[in-house]
Amino acid sequence: MLLTDLKKDQKAFITDIKNEFNFIKRLTSLGIGINHQIELKFKAPLNGPYYICTNNRQVIMRKSDTTLIEVAPIN
Amino acid sequence: MNTSFKIALIGNPNSGKTSIFNGITGLNQKVGNYPGITVSKKSGKLLRNNDVEVIDIPGLYDLYPNSYDEAVVVEELLHQKDDLSGVVFIADATQLDKSLLLFSQVVDLGFPVLFVINMIDKAEANEVKIDLEKLKSLTGAKFITTNAKSKESLADLTEQIRESNFTHPHSYLRSYYDKLAAPEDHGNGYNNWIKEVYDAYKLNLGNSNGHSEFHSSSMIIDLKNRRRFLNSITEQVMQKPVNLNLNERTKWLDNIILHPILGGLIFVFILFLIFQAIYAWSAWPMDLLDASFAFMSEQAVNIFGEGILGRLVSEGIIPGLGGVLIFIPQIALLFIFIAFLEGTGYMSRVVFLTDRIMQKFGLNGRSVVPLISGVACSIPGIMAARTIDNAKERLITILVTPFMTCSARLPVYVIFIAIAIPDKEVLGFMNLKGVTLFGLYALGTLAALFGSLALSKIFKSEGSKSLLMEIPDYSLPKFREIFVMTYEKVKTFVVEAGKVIFFISIILWFLASFGPGNYQDKIDQFRSEKVSAGVVDEGVLEDEINAFKLQESYAGKIGKVMEPVVRPLGYDWKISIALLSSFAAREVFVGTLATIYSVNADFSEQTLIGKLKAEKNPHTLKPQFNVATSMSLLIFYVFAMQCMSTLAIVKRETGTWKWPILQFVVMTAIAYVAAFGTYQFFS
Ligand SMILES: Nc1nc2c(ncn2[C@@H]2O[C@H](COP(=O)(O)OP(=O)(O)O)[C@@H](O)[C@H]2O)c(=O)[nH]1
Ligand SMILES: [Mg+2]
Numbered sequence: 001m002l003l004t005d006l007k008k009d010q011k012a013f014i015t016d017i018k019n020e021f022n023f024i025k026r027l028t029s030l031g032i033g034i035n036h037q038i039e040l041k042f043k044a045p046l047n048g049p050y051y052i053c054t055n056n057r058q059v060i061m062r063k064s065d066t067t068l069i070e071v072a073p074i075n
Numbered sequence: 076m077n078t079s080f081k082i083a084l085i086g087n088p089n090s091g092k093t094s095i096f097n098g099i100t101g102l103n104q105k106v107g108n109y110p111g112i113t114v115s116k117k118s119g120k121l122l123r124n125n126d127v128e129v130i131d132i133p134g135l136y137d138l139y140p141n142s143y144d145e146a147v148v149v150e151e152l153l154h155q156k157d158d159l160s161g162v163v164f165i166a167d168a169t170q171l172d173k174s175l176l177l178f179s180q181v182v183d184l185g186f187p188v189l190f191v192i193n194m195i196d197k198a199e200a201n202e203v204k205i206d207l208e209k210l211k212s213l214t215g216a217k218f219i220t221t222n223a224k225s226k227e228s229l230a231d232l233t234e235q236i237r238e239s240n241f242t243h244p245h246s247y248l249r250s251y252y253d254k255l256a257a258p259e260d261h262g263n264g265y266n267n268w269i270k271e272v273y274d275a276y277k278l279n280l281g282n283s284n285g286h287s288e289f290h291s292s293s294m295i296i297d298l299k300n301r302r303r304f305l306n307s308i309t310e311q312v313m314q315k316p317v318n319l320n321l322n323e324r325t326k327w328l329d330n331i332i333l334h335p336i337l338g339g340l341i342f343v344f345i346l347f348l349i350f351q352a353i354y355a356w357s358a359w360p361m362d363l364l365d366a367s368f369a370f371m372s373e374q375a376v377n378i379f380g381e382g383i384l385g386r387l388v389s390e391g392i393i394p395g396l397g398g399v400l401i402f403i404p405q406i407a408l409l410f411i412f413i414a415f416l417e418g419t420g421y422m423s424r425v426v427f428l429t430d431r432i433m434q435k436f437g438l439n440g441r442s443v444v445p446l447i448s449g450v451a452c453s454i455p456g457i458m459a460a461r462t463i464d465n466a467k468e469r470l471i472t473i474l475v476t477p478f479m480t481c482s483a484r485l486p487v488y489v490i491f492i493a494i495a496i497p498d499k500e501v502l503g504f505m506n507l508k509g510v511t512l513f514g515l516y517a518l519g520t521l522a523a524l525f526g527s528l529a530l531s532k533i534f535k536s537e538g539s540k541s542l543l544m545e546i547p548d549y550s551l552p553k554f555r556e557i558f559v560m561t562y563e564k565v566k567t568f569v570v571e572a573g574k575v576i577f578f579i580s581i582i583l584w585f586l587a588s589f590g591p592g593n594y595q596d597k598i599d600q601f602r603s604e605k606v607s608a609g610v611v612d613e614g615v616l617e618d619e620i621n622a623f624k625l626q627e628s629y630a631g632k633i634g635k636v637m638e639p640v641v642r643p644l645g646y647d648w649k650i651s652i653a654l655l656s657s658f659a660a661r662e663v664f665v666g667t668l669a670t671i672y673s674v675n676a677d678f679s680e681q682t683l684i685g686k687l688k689a690e691k692n693p694h695t696l697k698p699q700f701n702v703a704t705s706m707s708l709l710i711f712y713v714f715a716m717q718c719m720s721t722l723a724i725v726k727r728e729t730g731t732w733k734w735p736i737l738q739f740v741v742m743t744a745i746a747y748v749a750a751f752g753t754y755q756f757f758s
């Protein structure tokens with residue numbers, strides 16, 4: 001499933017990332033990669049950005065970006 | 076050691092490179108610029124060891140450029156490859172996981188490395204623990220921990236550098252790239268690959284992505300592999316206090332600040348506060364500066380006399396300087412706010428809250444503060460656009476911010492609304508004048524938003540598709556950091572933009588104070604004619620002479636030449652002189668009209684408005700400032716780029732005259748067409 005489909009406060013592992021160079025470059029620079037555990041904390045209203053917690057840091061990304069990340073929810 | 080050698084400091088942005096650089100070189104440094112970019116290039120000599128040259132390389136996250144600035148830095152690194160005896164790799168201890176990526180690439184380039192784990196004090200305070208022994212055995216690097224603010228740890232580092240304690244850590248992918256390279260290039264495989272990527276990128280710069288399909292997919296594999304491998308290292312060596320749990324304070328505050336309704340209200344309140352500060356709190360220091368410069372001008376006349384020198388000083392140089400320094404209160408106030416909000420971590424939340432709306436106009440949440448600041452004054456707003464990391468979105472923000480209605484437009488609006496708009500109630504409770512004023516502000520805002528939409532289409536702004544940023548924990552900002560940022564911004568403005576503003580104001584003063592031919596004779600003749608015609612009141616006489624002087628000056632002549640150009644907008648040569656002189660600053664428009672209409676002596680808005688209303692067009696004998704002309708002027712000022720200071724700061728921030736010139740031409744063209752349409756509509 002995609003990161004887009006996670007619910008608030010749901011946890012998951014990143015299983016794959018779409019091959020878009022600029023996106024991957026930015027993601028890796030934040031220390032995020034495959035096998036990382038993440039948690040969705042907030043969604044801005046009206047399809048606004050997602051607020052994600054990973055690696056003990058918080059990251060926001062646009063909803064369109066969340067479709068590039070494949071996740072496996074934990075329970 | 077006596078042999079001279081050169082080393083470089085490399086690391087992620089904000090890892091403390093500059094602090095360490097300053098610490099180990101003392102004041103022994105020089106600052107240059109990379110060609111064509113604003114990032115500065117610093118080099119210096121190691122303290123008490125002039126044989127060792129140290130260079131501070133701008134921060135990078137990896138060696139795969141996706142912006143021109145990054146490409147320049149990567150090129151520099153490749154270029155220095157054979158000259159460097161070693162690289163001091165600097166990492167923020169609390170962000171070690173992030174920095175290992177660049178580290179692994181630097182190692183694969185074949186540089187001998189000394190690994191500095193900086194901000195060790197911060198790591199301790201945040202209970203981040205790093206197992207150095209394990210890190211050493213996993214990476215094969217030599218480590219030293221520092222706190223860039225402590226003399227001892229820097230002395231230790233200096234000693235290590237002096238003894239050239241660099242080693243070759245385990246490479247991760249180097250052998251892989253060596254296998255791909257020709258046999259004679261073994262040991263250089265990764266270098267060749269980076270160079271190939273860089274060359275291809277430079278060749279492709281015009282393209283939307285900048286990288287070819289082939290390079291992109293290879294770089295993606297490289298990044299993904301490194302990240303996966305390095306994360307397994309960090310998991311073994313880095314211990315963080317609370318895993319996957321937000322800092323409690325951050326969690327608590329974000330529930331309020333990011334709340335869909337409450338968060339929005341808080342944001343609006345903060346904007347209101349910023350706006351109030353730039354608009355109202357800055358008024359008294361600005362008035363004070365204004366009064367001081369007026370006083371100095373008077374004194375200058377006493378000191379230098381009323382001759383050319385005295386006038387140059389009192390009417391040219393001092394007001395020119397005043398015209399620069401007058402902006403300091405607004406710039407300082409805005410940056411105190413921005414630095415404070417940035418320091419608390421709130422600024423990143425603004426992006427979260429506003430990104431959705433701004434995205435519709437091709438921008439991101441970072442553009443909100445520059446645009447809103449533009450309502451007070453474009454200059455601090457444009458300087459604030461530095462916080463936008465996407466180059467195209469930053470440029471767009473810079474280009475459209477002057478459409479926002481700045482406070483200098485207000486005097487012009489007040490006068491012409493008074494002339495054109497009747498005192499009428501609308502909908503029973505609103506005054507038509509107030510509604511018009513609001514409409515002008517709204518029009519400016521719409522121009523900025525739709526302008527950015529159009530520009531984002533023209534520039535094919537890639538970045539607007541994606542937004543990915545880290546949100547820091549909340550913290551109390553440091554007074555020193557607020558001070559330093561504010562000071563830097565004010566200094567940049569005064570030094571860089573100030574030069575241009577000062578220069579142009581001297582030219583404008585010259586144009587308005589001198590005229591072609593026997594200018595002085597004409598004025599003397601005019602004076603004696605008036606006196607013999609029986610004008611005795613000193614004030615009235617002076618006003619009439621000043622009006623005449625301006626008419627006969629170069630500015631007056633240019634105004635007359637320009638008249639045919641502006642006649643379709645409903646303006647005469649007097650208005651065209653005022654338009655020209657208001658290029659110094661929009662509010663000068665009103666002052667110039669006051670001079671032309673000889674109402675300086677007892678100047679008040681009411682006398683000027685009365686005078687303007689009474690003015691007849693010499694051809695039609697109808698009122699010159701009728702509704703059509705006044706509306707046309709109002710609309711002209713909504714769109715026109717009538718501000719040299721803004722152009723100067725755009726030049727400074729974009730590094731070229733191309734953008735301010737384009738901005739001037741396009742905005743003036745829009746203003747012209749809109750004013751023309753307005754004039755035709757109302758007449
Ligand atoms: N607490 C702490 N702060 C540091 C240390 N080194 C740098 N800083 C701060 O971190 C920020 C970024 O440092 P700077 O030298 O500009 O980083 P650069 O971007 O790598 O050049 C500045 O505010 C420094 O004062 C350190 O060892 N400890
Ligand atoms: Mg720096």
